[in-house]
Amino acid sequence: MDFGLTPMQEEIRTNVGRIMQRFGEDYWLARDEDHCFPDEFTDAMAEGGWLGIAMPEEYGGAGLGVAEAAVLMQTVAKSPGAMSAASAIHINIFGPNPIVVFGNEEQRQRWLPPLIRGETRTCFGVTEPTAGLNTSSIQTRAVRDGDQYLVSGQKMWTSTAQEADKILLLARTTPREECERPFDGISLFYADLDREHAQVREIPKMGRHAVDSNEVFFDEMPVPVGDRIGEEGKGFQYLIHGLNPERILVAAEAIGIGQEALDRAAKYARERVVFDRPIGQNQGIQHPLAESWAELQAAWLMALQAAWLYDNGQPCGSEANASKFLGAEAGKRACERAMITHGGLGYARELHIERLYREVLINWIAPVSPHLILSNIAEKALGLPKSY
Amino acid sequence: MNIIVCVKQIPDPETPAASFKVDEQAKKVIPAQGVAPVVNPYDPQATEAALQLRDAAGGGKVTVVSLGPDSARDAIKHALAMGCDEGVLINDDAFEGQDNFQTANALAKAIDKIGEYDLILMGRAAADWDMGVVPIGVAQALGIPAVTVAKSIEKDGDSVKVERVLDDGFQTVKAPLPAVVSVSNEFGEPRYPQLRQIMMAAKKTVEVWSASDLGLSPDEVGEGNRVLPLEALYIPKIESNVEIIEGESPEEKAATLVARLREAKLI
Ligand SMILES: Cc1cc2nc3c(=O)[nH]c(=O)nc-3n(C[C@H](O)[C@H](O)[C@H](O)COP(=O)(O)OP(=O)(O)OC[C@H]3O[C@@H](n4cnc5c(N)ncnc54)[C@H](O)[C@@H]3O)c2cc1C
Numbered sequence: 001m002d003f004g005l006t007p008m009q010e011e012i013r014t015n016v017g018r019i020m021q022r023f024g025e026d027y028w029l030a031r032d033e034d035h036c037f038p039d040e041f042t043d044a045m046a047e048g049g050w051l052g053i054a055m056p057e058e059y060g061g062a063g064l065g066v067a068e069a070a071v072l073m074q075t076v077a078k079s080p081g082a083m084s085a086a087s088a089i090h091i092n093i094f095g096p097n098p099i100v101v102f103g104n105e106e107q108r109q110r111w112l113p114p115l116i117r118g119e120t121r122t123c124f125g126v127t128e129p130t131a132g133l134n135t136s137s138i139q140t141r142a143v144r145d146g147d148q149y150l151v152s153g154q155k156m157w158t159s160t161a162q163e164a165d166k167i168l169l170l171a172r173t174t175p176r177e178e179c180e181r182p183f184d185g186i187s188l189f190y191a192d193l194d195r196e197h198a199q200v201r202e203i204p205k206m207g208r209h210a211v212d213s214n215e216v217f218f219d220e221m222p223v224p225v226g227d228r229i230g231e232e233g234k235g236f237q238y239l240i241h242g243l244n245p246e247r248i249l250v251a252a253e254a255i256g257i258g259q260e261a262l263d264r265a266a267k268y269a270r271e272r273v274v275f276d277r278p279i280g281q282n283q284g285i286q287h288p289l290a291e292s293w294a295e296l297q298a299a300w301l302m303a304l305q306a307a308w309l310y311d312n313g314q315p316c317g318s319e320a321n322a323s324k325f326l327g328a329e330a331g332k333r334a335c336e337r338a339m340i341t342h343g344g345l346g347y348a349r350e351l352h353i354e355r356l357y358r359e360v361l362i363n364w365i366a367p368v369s370p371h372l373i374l375s376n377i378a379e380k381a382l383g384l385p386k387s388y
Numbered sequence: 389m390n391i392i393v394c395v396k397q398i399p400d401p402e403t404p405a406a407s408f409k410v411d412e413q414a415k416k417v418i419p420a421q422g423v424a425p426v427v428n429p430y431d432p433q434a435t436e437a438a439l440q441l442r443d444a445a446g447g448g449k450v451t452v453v454s455l456g457p458d459s460a461r462d463a464i465k466h467a468l469a470m471g472c473d474e475g476v477l478i479n480d481d482a483f484e485g486q487d488n489f490q491t492a493n494a495l496a497k498a499i500d501k502i503g504e505y506d507l508i509l510m511g512r513a514a515a516d517w518d519m520g521v522v523p524i525g526v527a528q529a530l531g532i533p534a535v536t537v538a539k540s541i542e543k544d545g546d547s548v549k550v551e552r553v554l555d556d557g558f559q560t561v562k563a564p565l566p567a568v569v570s571v572s573n574e575f576g577e578p579r580y581p582q583l584r585q586i587m588m589a590a591k592k593t594v595e596v597w598s599a600s601d602l603g604l605s606p607d608e609v610g611e612g613n614r615v616l617p618l619e620a621l622y623i624p625k626i627e628s629n630v631e632i633i634e635g636e637s638p639e640e641k642a643a644t645l646v647a648r649l650r651e652a653k654l655i
Contacts, residue, residue: 007462007465007590008586008587008590010424010462011462011465011466011469011586011589011590012583012586014426014462014466015466015469015580015581015583015586018580019580044580047580047582048580048581048582048583049582049583049584050583052583053583062583062584062587064587267404270404270406
């Protein structure tokens with residue numbers, strides 16, 4: 001049993017860490033305030049070849065595993081960039097997985113290299129106003145019309161749709177009533193986000209202002225049949241194939257943010273003197289921080305184990321879910337503790353803690369909530385009756 | 389153009405002051421727990437200079453050399469990922485505790501063993517001891533010129549034209565090749581290796597040479613044979629006091645202040 005990072009993973013951490021150092025806390029605070037997408041950062045990541053870390057080598061990627069991608073995302077998030085940085089590239093890292101696994105050769109050649117080079121930007125259209133965790137309830141329709149489909153309906157929360165020219169889109173090709181099982185009749189497309197037929201409206205939200213999330217309204221948006229991934233009606237199965245890696249990456253990001261908050265809190269606790277001694281000398285301050293250290297460390301080991309299982313072709317559903325659950329809880333708690341450690345300053349924008357806190361909550365809520373994770377673990381790992 | 393770059397792995401200069409400890413008895417720095425060593429920050433600049441010169445010359449080879457523990461392989465791998473061609477690690481327990489002069493001597497022996505070179509580049513100093521003497525020591529041992537603290541380097545026929553950073557300006561000098569040049573941060577930002585290059589570097593083998601491979605005898609190397617014996621190693625105690633100078637008028641306060649500064653031998 002080897003718990004160490006491999007030399008390659010160490011290299012990833014060092015080199016990505018160097019890129020993150022070029023984008024300091026002022027840069028990220030400014031992006032949070034001006035709501036501008038961090039183009040300079042995504043360009044730097046594309047230039048370094050990092051967007052293709054988990055993509056096959058024949059399309060310009062590096063062909064590395066989820067463990068390496070997790071180290072990458074943890075390093076990106078363990079910086080003042082937090083989720084503003086991570087979300088700006090998150091979809092590139094594992095989002096194209098259905099294309100890799102279920103797309104045909106022509107599609108892979110056409111789509112993957114420009115994504116890896118950072119020339120095209122994509123977004124992920126799954127959630128709808130009436131379909132969140134219950135994905136099978138999606139109502140967006142793709143109706144066959146000759147050699148194309150016409151897509152109509154509404155997506156919700158679609159992140160980066162303001163910048164994206166492509167969308168990985170889940171839509172119904174057969175109405176739910178006509179399907180044997182609720183997850184049948186859903187197809188997956190990698191489509192041009194054609195602004196003539198798709199209206200993108202930003203949702204004002206609590207944090208991560210640099211990276212937009214949107215409502216997208218489709219009005220008979222044409223999608224060529226050649227842009228459908230795999231078979232018609234099997235889209236949901238294709239989508240869930242990539243869910244475990246995504247959970248691991250979301251966990252890694254939450255853990256990174258928590259570690260960033262914790263580092264800042266420990267530094268402040270060493271330096272801030274109240275009642276003639278550093279506040280960090282009080283156990284009331286140091287114990288919660290030590291607890292966070294332990295929680296983050298444990299969540300990280302869980303995430304690495306889930307990644308190892310995935311990379312070695314073993315089932316990892318409960319482990320990936322557990323890492324997302326533990327990582328988000330630990331990250332959230334670390335930010336909360338960092339805030340109280342900083343006292344009033346924790347609430348000031350210039351100290352960045354409040355921003356980390358606003359951003360880590362995304363990892364807590366999305367893409368799957370703690371409730372559903374626990375329901376899933378209860379069912380799959382403990383054999384309890386399905387509750388949802 | 390064949391260039392040899394010397395790089396060093398050092399304790400992370402960002403290590404919090406509270407974690408920096410020395411063992412006064414053993415006269416050694418105690419490595420900070422959980423803080424990984426890093427490449428000396430000036431060395432990627434020297435590496436960058438080497439790569440630019442190689443490419444401007446339209447070919448040649450850049451060899452990276454590091455003397456240090458096994459972990460110094462990482463510093464070499466980083467330079468390989470940036471685009472260097474070959475790497476050599478000089479690694480031997482016998483080097484433990486030796487000084488800069490012995491290190492310069494060992495590096496010079498390694499450079500001799502590599503053989504063909506037009507230029508040797510190093511960082512202006514290692515940020516751990518910050519002495520900046522190894523480049524000069526290597527030049528001395530090889531009997532070639534040394535030019536320190538370079539801001540820019542240009543090959544000019546059989547010589548190099550180097551712009552040096554001085555305290556009060558810049559100085560341009562020319563030296564015949566081969567020469568040793570130490571590179572300063574004014575050279576500019578080094579490149580960031582791409583993921584593919586990192587992966588290629590990971591696959592490259594780094595040659596490892598011991599003291600005896602370099603023809604160094606046991607009575608030349610290690611702590612016992614230091615040229616510069618280390619008498620004591622300690623963290624200086626810095627005490628700070630605040631004294632408010634009182635007085636009726638600004639003139640009186642100024643006069644008292646001057647008197648106090650004289651007393652303290654500060655002016
Ligand atoms: C910042 C941000 C960015 C996002 N980006 C994207 C994106 O790019 N693309 C995309 O497709 N989606 C995106 N999402 C959407 C996200 O994936 C969903 O919000 C998430 O899946 C939850 O769905 P919902 O909001 O509809 O919640 P609902 O499904 O309505 O659930 C509401 C609450 O009820 C709980 N609940 C529901 N059923 C049960 C049950 N049986 N037992 C116990 N509790 C239950 C849930 O856990 C949750 O707490 C984003 C969301 C956010 C906040």
